[in-house]
Amino acid sequence: MKFNLKNRKKYLIAGGLLLATATPSFALFGTGDIVFDPTSYASLVSQLTTLESQYNMLKNNVVHFSFKQQWQTTLNALKNANVANMFGETAGVNIALNSNSQSASLTAWKTATVPVSSGTSSYLQGQTVGNSAQLSQLALIEMSDSVSPDCLTAVGQYRAARSQNGTANTSLTQQQFDTTSATNSEVQQLNLLNAAQAQQLTEMQSQAAMHVYLASQMTVANMQQRNAAAADLNTAAAVQQQRSVNDTSAANEGSTWTTYLP
Numbered sequence: 001m002k003f004n005l006k007n008r009k010k011y012l013i014a015g016g017l018l019l020a021t022a023t024p025s026f027a028l029f030g031t032g033d034i035v036f037d038p039t040s041y042a043s044l045v046s047q048l049t050t051l052e053s054q055y056n057m058l059k060n061n062v063v064h065f066s067f068k069q070q071w072q073t074t075l076n077a078l079k080n081a082n083v084a085n086m087f088g089e090t091a092g093v094n095i096a097l098n099s100n101s102q103s104a105s106l107t108a109w110k111t112a113t114v115p116v117s118s119g120t121s122s123y124l125q126g127q128t129v130g131n132s133a134q135l136s137q138l139a140l141i142e143m144s145d146s147v148s149p150d151c152l153t154a155v156g157q158y159r160a161a162r163s164q165n166g167t168a169n170t171s172l173t174q175q176q177f178d179t180t181s182a183t184n185s186e187v188q189q190l191n192l193l194n195a196a197q198a199q200q201l202t203e204m205q206s207q208a209a210m211h212v213y214l215a216s217q218m219t220v221a222n223m224q225q226r227n228a229a230a231a232d233l234n235t236a237a238a239v240q241q242q243r244s245v246n247d248t249s250a251a252n253e254g255s256t257w258t259t260y261l262p
Contacts, residue, residue, distance in 0.1 A: 068177040075169055078159050096152040100160045105152035109145065116141065133234070136227050144220050151213040158206055165202070172196060 081097035083090045092108035095101055116138070127135045175183045176192055183192065 066179050068179060072173070072177050075166075075173075077166070078162050080159070081155075093152070095156075096149075097156050098159050100153065100157040102149070102153045105149040105156070108152065109149045113145070133227070133231055136230075140220065140223050140227060143223065147213070147216040147220055151217055154209055154213045158210055161206055165199070169199065172199065 081094060083093045083097070085091060085093070089112055090108065091111050092104045093112065096105040096108045124132075124134055124138060129135055172192065172195055176196070178184070183189075
């Protein structure tokens with residue numbers, strides 16, 4: 001009997017130790033008590049914070065402006081040119097200035113300018129290129145006849161394009177200043193921005209063509225002023241030369257007037 005009690009006590013102590021050592025193992029493999037993992041908790045908090053930030057960003061992207069008219073500007077429209085035509089001297093000019101028609105520009109320019117006659121052409125054949133004031137004037141006329149019709153066409157083309165693009169510009173402006181949710185998503189706003197930049201590029205290209213023709217006209221005008229200045233210098237030199245050779249006093253008046261070159 002004593003032996004059995006001693007053995008039973010040993011068995012109870014051994015069983016208690018076994019249970020005490022087995023509990024952490026059960027928790028380790030998913031059974032038993034709940035274990036708190038600080039690392040996993042911190043990771044979940046970080047993921048939740050990231051999701052919240054993404055949600056707020058998406059929410060802000062779809063929120064639209066309710067008052068945009070404070071940015072709106074007015075597009076200045078070009079009125080059609082109206083040149084008087086009393087006797088037909090400016091026939092075709094109005095068409096050239098208001099439409100994209102090169103043929104109308106050529107016709108209008110020829111009608112409104114003085115032509116070089118056939119007699120003048122015969123006279124100029126005997127002149128030396130590079131040493132003739134008359135040929136330089138002819139070069140000025142020929143340059144002007146080439147550039148000026150193109151300038152008329154460019155002006156007409158720009159006016160016609162502004163009129164044709166009016167509907168597209170107005171539509172884009174209305175959508176840009178729309179305060180509803182129909183055009184205020186992020187993608188829609190980016191599309192409107194791209195469309196505005198495309199319209200700006202087209203306008204810049206049209207104005208660049210106008211600048212080219214303005215520079216051409218300035219070149220012709222500069223050539224005319226240059227020829228006039230050169231002619232004045234040549235006249236002054238010729239007069240000085242005649243005065244040094246021929247006495248301008250009253251005693252030699254007859255000889256002076258017969259040999260004087262203006």
